[in-house]
Amino acid sequence: MIALATIPVATLLVFFVLPVGGMVTRGLWVEGSFEPLGALEVLTRSRTHRVLWFTVWSAAAATLITLVLGLPLTFVLYRLRLPGRQPLRALVMVPFVMPTVVVGVAFRTLLAPSGPLGALGLDGTPTAIVAAMVFFNLAVVVRTVGGLWEHLDPRREQAAAALGASPWQVLRTVTLPALAPAVVSAASVVFLFCATAFGVVLTLGGLRYATVETEIYLLTTQFLDLRAAAALSLLQLVVVTGLLAAAHLGRSRREQSLDRSSARSVARQLRRSDLPALAASLLALLLVLAPVAALVVGSLKVGDGWGFDHYRALGSRREDSPLLVPVSEALVNSWKVAVDAALLAMVLGCLVSVVVSRTGRGRRERRTLAVLDGVFMLPLGVSAVTLGFGFLITLDRPPLDLRSSPLLVPIAQAMVALPLVVRTVTPVLRSIDPRQRQAAAALGASPLRVLGTVDLPTVWRPLLAATGFALAVSLGEFGATSFLSRAEQPTMPVVIYQLIGHPGADNYGMALAASVVLALLTALLMAVVERLRFGSVGAF
Amino acid sequence: MLSVRDLSVHFDGHPAVDGVSFDLPVGEVLAVLGPSGCGKSTLLRAVAGLEPLASGRVAYDGQDLARVPTHRRGFALMFQEGQLFWHQSVAGNVGYPLRLRRTPRPAAGRRVAELLELVGLPGYGDRSPATLSGGERQRVALARSLAAEPRLLLLDEPLSALDRELRERLAADLRRILVTSETTALLVTHDQEEAFAVADRMAVMRSARVVQEGTVDEVWRAPVDSEVAGFLGYATVLRGRPAEQVLAAGGTAARSVEVPGRAVALRRSALSRSSDGPLRGRVLAARVTPEQLRLVVDLPGIGEVHAVADPDAAVEVGHEIRLSVDLGRTAVLPS
Numbered sequence: 001m002i003a004l005a006t007i008p009v010a011t012l013l014v015f016f017v018l019p020v021g022g023m024v025t026r027g028l029w030v031e032g033s034f035e036p037l038g039a040l041e042v043l044t045r046s047r048t049h050r051v052l053w054f055t056v057w058s059a060a061a062a063t064l065i066t067l068v069l070g071l072p073l074t075f076v077l078y079r080l081r082l083p084g085r086q087p088l089r090a091l092v093m094v095p096f097v098m099p100t101v102v103v104g105v106a107f108r109t110l111l112a113p114s115g116p117l118g119a120l121g122l123d124g125t126p127t128a129i130v131a132a133m134v135f136f137n138l139a140v141v142v143r144t145v146g147g148l149w150e151h152l153d154p155r156r157e158q159a160a161a162a163l164g165a166s167p168w169q170v171l172r173t174v175t176l177p178a179l180a181p182a183v184v185s186a187a188s189v190v191f192l193f194c195a196t197a198f199g200v201v202l203t204l205g206g207l208r209y210a211t212v213e214t215e216i217y218l219l220t221t222q223f224l225d226l227r228a229a230a231a232l233s234l235l236q237l238v239v240v241t242g243l244l245a246a247a248h249l250g251r252s253r254r255e256q257s258l259d260r261s262s263a264r265s266v267a268r269q270l271r272r273s274d275l276p277a278l279a280a281s282l283l284a285l286l287l288v289l290a291p292v293a294a295l296v297v298g299s300l301k302v303g304d305g306w307g308f309d310h311y312r313a314l315g316s317r318r319e320d321s322p323l324l325v326p327v328s329e330a331l332v333n334s335w336k337v338a339v340d341a342a343l344l345a346m347v348l349g350c351l352v353s354v355v356v357s358r359t360g361r362g363r364r365e366r367r368t369l370a371v372l373d374g375v376f377m378l379p380l381g382v383s384a385v386t387l388g389f390g391f392l393i394t395l396d397r398p399p400l401d402l403r404s405s406p407l408l409v410p411i412a413q414a415m416v417a418l419p420l421v422v423r424t425v426t427p428v429l430r431s432i433d434p435r436q437r438q439a440a441a442a443l444g445a446s447p448l449r450v451l452g453t454v455d456l457p458t459v460w461r462p463l464l465a466a467t468g469f470a471l472a473v474s475l476g477e478f479g480a481t482s483f484l485s486r487a488e489q490p491t492m493p494v495v496i497y498q499l500i501g502h503p504g505a506d507n508y509g510m511a512l513a514a515s516v517v518l519a520l521l522t523a524l525l526m527a528v529v530e531r532l533r534f535g536s537v538g539a540f
Numbered sequence: 541m542l543s544v545r546d547l548s549v550h551f552d553g554h555p556a557v558d559g560v561s562f563d564l565p566v567g568e569v570l571a572v573l574g575p576s577g578c579g580k581s582t583l584l585r586a587v588a589g590l591e592p593l594a595s596g597r598v599a600y601d602g603q604d605l606a607r608v609p610t611h612r613r614g615f616a617l618m619f620q621e622g623q624l625f626w627h628q629s630v631a632g633n634v635g636y637p638l639r640l641r642r643t644p645r646p647a648a649g650r651r652v653a654e655l656l657e658l659v660g661l662p663g664y665g666d667r668s669p670a671t672l673s674g675g676e677r678q679r680v681a682l683a684r685s686l687a688a689e690p691r692l693l694l695l696d697e698p699l700s701a702l703d704r705e706l707r708e709r710l711a712a713d714l715r716r717i718l719v720t721s722e723t724t725a726l727l728v729t730h731d732q733e734e735a736f737a738v739a740d741r742m743a744v745m746r747s748a749r750v751v752q753e754g755t756v757d758e759v760w761r762a763p764v765d766s767e768v769a770g771f772l773g774y775a776t777v778l779r780g781r782p783a784e785q786v787l788a789a790g791g792t793a794a795r796s797v798e799v800p801g802r803a804v805a806l807r808r809s810a811l812s813r814s815s816d817g818p819l820r821g822r823v824l825a826a827r828v829t830p831e832q833l834r835l836v837v838d839l840p841g842i843g844e845v846h847a848v849a850d851p852d853a854a855v856e857v858g859h860e861i862r863l864s865v866d867l868g869r870t871a872v873l874p875s
Contacts, residue, residue: 155619158590159681161610162617163637163688170611173636177627269592 005355005372008348012376016415019390020233020382026393027230042228043235048215055211058126059194062133066190067183069134069287070141072280077142078150080274081267088285089142090527095288096139097469097522099476100199101493102515105500106291107132107204109298109512116294126209132200135287137190144186145179152178154268167273184246192243196236196383199478199493203500212236213479217385233386244377295519299512303505310513313506322502324487327495327514334475334491334518340410341417341477342470348414349421349466352376356422357429373426380419384479388412392483409491412480417470424466428459461532468529472522492518541565542587542692542726547596549579549586556582558748559596564692564741569718569725571739571756573732575771579748580728584694587726588617600691616690620697622681624669630656630680631665637688655683658717675706682714686721693718693725699734711737732772736760744768763871769805774871775846776806782842786811787872789818790865803873808834810869811847813855817864821845823857837863 028036042048076082077089095103109115111123122128152175160174161167176183198213205211210218212232219229302309314327323330356373379387391412396403432455440450478493485494492514499511542564549557557579564570574580585591587598589610598605605613616637624633631652638648656662659679669677678698685693698714699707715738718725729735735742736756743753744764752764763769766777778786783804811819813835821839826849828834833849847863849855 153623156623156625158585158588158610159617159619159623160625160636161590162588162613162615162690162694163684164611164614164640165636166611169640174625177625180627 004351008352008376009372011348012415012418015391015411016379016382016387019394020237020386021390022394023226023386023390024230024234024237027227027233030227038227040231042225042231045228048228048232051210051212051215054126054209055195055213058130058133058209058211059191059197062130062137062194063187063191065130066134066137066141067187069280069284070138070186071145071183072277073138073284074142074146074149075277076274076281078146079267081269085267089146091285092142092288093139093526094292094519094523095135096137096143097472097476097526098136098519099478099493099496099515099522100136100197101203101478101496102295102476102519103132103136103291104200104203105496105511105515106295107135107200108500110291110294115298117290124204124206124208126205129201129204129209131287132204132291133194133197135291136197136200137193138284138288140190140193141186144189145182148179148182188243188246192240192380196240198383198385199497203497213383213385216383217479217482220385220389229386229389233383236383236386240382241378244374244380292519295512296516299509299516302509310506310509311517313510314513314517318506322498322507323490323495325490327492327510330490330492330495330514331517331521333489334493335521337409337413337491338471338474340407341413341474342467344410344414345417345421345470345474346463346467349418349425349470350463352418352422353425353429357426373422376422377419379415384416384477385483387415388480388483391480406489409481409484410474412484413474413477414470416477416480417473420473421466421470424469425459425462428462429455432458465529465532468525472525475518475522475525541601542724543599543602544587545597545599547583547586547598548594549582549591550594551582555579555594555748557586560745560750561596562743562750562753564724564726566691566724567722568740569715569723569727569738570741570743571727571729571735572743572745572750573729573735573771574745576730578745580730580745581696583745584617584696584726584728587692588615588694589613590617613692614688614690615692615694616685616688617694618678618681618685618696618698620701622669622677624677624680624684626669628669629665630661630667630669630672633669633680634665634683634687636684651687652683655687656680658686658720659683660713674702675710678702678710679713682717686717686723691724693723695725695727697729698727700729700731707731707734708737714738744771746771761871763805763873765873766803766805769871769873773807774805775808776810776844777803777873778806778842778845779803782839785842786819786845786865787867787870790867790870805871805873806845807869808846809848810866811837811845811863812866813847813849813853813861814864815862817862819863819865820860821863823855823859823861826855826857835861837861839863 028034030038073092077085077092082088107128108123110117111120111128112118113123115123122131156178157170157174160170165173195211196213197211198217201209201211201214202217205214207218212235216229216232216236219225219232299310300306300308314331317323317326352372356369356376358369391408392403395401395408436454437450440454441447445453475491476493477491478497481491482494482497485491490498496511496514496518499507499514544563545561547557547560548555560583562570572580572583582591586593589605589608593606600613625636628636631649634652634655635648638651643651652665653662656664659682661676661679661683664672664676664680669680672680678701682698699710702710711734717723718738727735727738739756741754742756742759743750744759745751746767752759752768759768760772763772763774769777779802783802786806787804809832819839819842821837821842823835824838824844825836826833828851831851833851833853833855835847835849835855836844837847838844849861855861
């Protein structure tokens with residue numbers, strides 16, 4: 001069984017470990033001699049301290065706020081019988097797959113001095129960055145905790161209520177402790193995403209507010225200080241691995257302690273005591289809707305009037321355009337790249353999932369499987385910038401000279417999407433009772449037949465959902481792609497970033513229009529995924 | 541006293557509980573007995589305040605509970621799988637209602653120890669619920685419910701998830717504990733043995749309605765119809781002529797069942813093999829159990845009936861045997 005894993009492991013070695021390793025060694029070895037202290041010098045710089053501090057506190061603040069808003073929202077969307085629950089769940093999911101650059105543009109439009117919330121004076125402040133992080137990660141909390149909360153047996157809470165516990169006491173002494181593993185797991189993933197956020201911070205923070213991730217980008221591309229960048233990458237790698245291990249522990253504890261009620265919904269009628277939760281949810285939904293609305297409205301604004309001019313401009317290339325190709329061509333290119341990347345991620349991800357979802361025989365095999373499971377989560381936390389730059393410096397000579405290969409970008413994006421595919425498919429495979437496979441085999445089904453008659457009927461929806469998810473992630477990928485895409489074949493996020501980097505109302509308007517188009521495309525994909533009624537997409 | 545009047549609960553417009561009324565005096569245990577899906581659990585949840593009432597009322601000691609939320613009713617609810625809090629120890633679980641009430645720590649500790657003693661788990665306080673067997677978990681759940689000193693204890697199939705032997709032992713314990721602690725209890729179950737072992741009174745429910753209510757003995761002796769009789773464990777129900785014949789064979793004047801449509805329910809042991817019995821028939825099936833030989837006998841003019849014989853009696857399929865009737869093990873049904 002473990003032999004199946006050789007292909008994905010080899011791919012991961014060549015296209016993840018090698019580039020990231022190459023990037024790190026480039027910083028630690030100077031002219032052939034190992035000099036780690038030189039690279040560590042970067043950690044003593046005051047700017048680095050500022051960057052580290054900002055990364056930690058902004059991520060911590062964003063995580064906290066995401067939980068405070070996300071938990072009531074989860075409760076409302078998963079435990080109350082409300083009209084429009086399904087579309088609302090889909091709506092909350094959209095930000096998570098919105099391209100980071102698009103989110104950055106949306107928040108800038110919302111908060112700019114001339115924007116709808118310009119009066120708040122939040123443009124270019126850390127508050128804006130934290131708000132954008134919360135916007136992104138609400139979906140993680142809602143999905144991760146919602147999946148558990150939805151099936152939490154209500155009878156335990158009812159027993160407590162019958163023993164005399166008030167609703168608040170039930171929440172504090174029964175519900176929250178039962179949800180704790182999922183909350184911890186969600187919080188660690190949110191913190192991870194916030195601490196490694198790239199596109200949002202780059203578009204909203206500029207040079208003034210940098211996280212470790214954007215600092216790595218600036219150090220490599222602007223200052224060509226590879227040693228410093230390598231040191232930061234290494235530091236990030238260590239911290240991320242630790243966080244992933246913590247999240248993994250939380251997850252395995254949760255899987256053990258799950259005693260779910262039957263599949264039937266346990267949602268109940270609205271009560272007066274739900275008002276605070278409803279209020280918090282409304283706030284969260286506003287946070288999700290406001291930037292999207294600002295984006296759409298902004299894209300339709302032409303001079304002092306309204307119109308589709310910016311959208312029409314996407315189809316052709318103006319003389320003074322900073323772009324080499326029309327935006328429409330970038331869209332086609334983005335889609336082609338995304339299809340390739342999603343296919344690759346699905347093939348690799350399914351192989352990995354099939355392997356890690358099996359229960360190992362004996363302790364050694366089980367441990368190997370656990371390690372494999374963890375290793376394929378690594379791309380989730382390793383700086384996409386590091387990965388992208390690593391691709392450039394390690395895959396540039398025979399036998400692996402991919403600099404001019406059209407596959408370079410899809411491969412990098414597939415590495416980024418891989419953990420999400422694995423996380424989506426593995427739990428489903430695990431949920432199939434192995435005795436069903438044994439029963440099928442005992443009835444005379446060959447292993448292939450077992451796969452087709454037992455596994456496939458259960459996983460085809462999750463597989464389609466994961467494909468849609470991988471497509472969406474790939475469409476929005478910016479960190480690695482910003483290094484790897486070539487000017488004559490850019491992807492949408494790259495084009496949008498270039499457009500907002502150039503002055504002129506037309507460029508900005510086009511950036512907004514392009515953002516809307518890209519966001520629509522990903523939202524459409526997520527709507528299809530949601531139609532498949534498959535709960536655990538994006539649950540970590 | 542708990543008093544339920546014309547209580548109805550609807551799910552999507554369909555009645556799950558339809559016009560149920562009963563009283564439960566303080567200190568008594570009432571078992572609501574019925575097949576799965578008859579609405580008995582919904583009735584229990586409605587009494588607990590967990591289901592909105594479509595109509596009717598629930599009152600305790602004259603106070604209408606319509607506007608009293610679950611946690612202020614002073615009841616306790618125990619489920620089939622106990623629903624222990626996994627993140628707390630056994631003592632933490634049992635002491636939960638005491639903490640809600642801010643009972644001082646030493647007093648709470650003593651009370652928890654007392655309750656664990658009462659349910660037969662002394663010294664289990666530090667264990668985690670995950671390390672307990674199913675029966676032990678139910679005992680802890682019971683101790684936790686009793687810690688709340690509920691004026692009414694609601695039990696939802698408390699023993700159904702356990703295996704047979706344990707269920708019988710625990711049912712006797714449950715009766716003893718409820719009587720010792722003078723707890724008023726409403727028990728819901730589909731298992732008539734459980735109801736007989738634990739309850740003073742019994743209400744039989746069928747398709748959302750209570751069809752019979754009375755003391756356990758009353759219900760057992762005089763089921764209202766053949767379905768209730770079947771549910772209470774009567775093996776055979778006969779009508780008309782066959783019913784008259786069996787009663788006559790038992791020594792009753794045939795007059796008592798002359799009313800057309802009347803029926804008589806027979807427990808398995810109402811008919812037993814005896815060499816001078818008045819009924820003759822051919823054995824269709826014979827099965828050995830530890831206590832007795834269980835027979836199916838074809839009686840000419842009456843039909844197939846269940847009967848018993850001594851386990852060492854040499855009775856085989858095809859034999860002609862004689863049966864005698866024990867009227868104490870029959871019940872005449874009004875319909």
